[in-house]
Amino acid sequence: MLALAVFSLAAADKPADKPKAAETVHGKLIVRAGQPPAIETPEHQLVQLDGDQPTRKVLHDPRVNGFDVEAHGHFTAPGQFLIDPQHTRSLLVHDHDKLKMITYWCDVCYIRAYAPGPCVCCQKDTEVELRDLDDIR
Numbered sequence: 001m002l003a004l005a006v007f008s009l010a011a012a013d014k015p016a017d018k019p020k021a022a023e024t025v026h027g028k029l030i031v032r033a034g035q036p037p038a039i040e041t042p043e044h045q046l047v048q049l050d051g052d053q054p055t056r057k058v059l060h061d062p063r064v065n066g067f068d069v070e071a072h073g074h075f076t077a078p079g080q081f082l083i084d085p086q087h088t089r090s091l092l093v094h095d096h097d098k099l100k101m102i103t104y105w106c107d108v109c110y111i112r113a114y115a116p117g118p119c120v121c122c123q124k125d126t127e128v129e130l131r132d133l134d135d136i137r
């Protein structure tokens, strides 16, 4: 019995053997004023997105509209998808065959943020920058 428990714990750690709740949605980000953010899948289905506070801010940034993304999380209802917390790198952009994270960069202070808005230091508007996962911390 104990051996079985240890085995299932180890199995849960492997990315190839995720728990059932973990799902991925892939497609084009649709960010339009007055509409909930969504992903349009290759099958032209719209999946509405929600997430934690920084993820929501990113999802309401019109500059990310049209990005080819994959979101990790789980469906809360048909057509409704809750993205995992942002620190798990749950929202990724396909950019030239690479997976990148949406970040926000102040080129005055060299400060990086993970949600859109004014720079915490100089208040200048930050720029969207897609960043290689290897280049983040």
Ligand SMILES: [Zn+2]
Residues within 6 Å of the ligand: 106, 107, 108, 109, 110, 111, 119, 120, 121, 122, 123, 124
């Ligand atoms: Zn700044």
